[in-house]
Amino acid sequence: MGLLQDTEMNHLSKLLFKWAYYNLLLAGTWLGPPALQLTGKRLDMIKKK
Numbered sequence: 001m002g003l004l005q006d007t008e009m010n011h012l013s014k015l016l017f018k019w020a021y022y023n024l025l026l027a028g029t030w031l032g033p034p035a036l037q038l039t040g041k042r043l044d045m046i047k048k049k
Helices: 008-025
Strands: none
Touching: none
């Protein structure tokens, strides 16, 4: 079985990715662990209100 052959699992994976792309990624939903949202950011440069 080749990597790109049409299989049921390949079809379901494409449908899941399409749903996630349009419903989560384009909406800007954070998918990673909460700790990674601020990792690597320079918080001292962010103005506090």
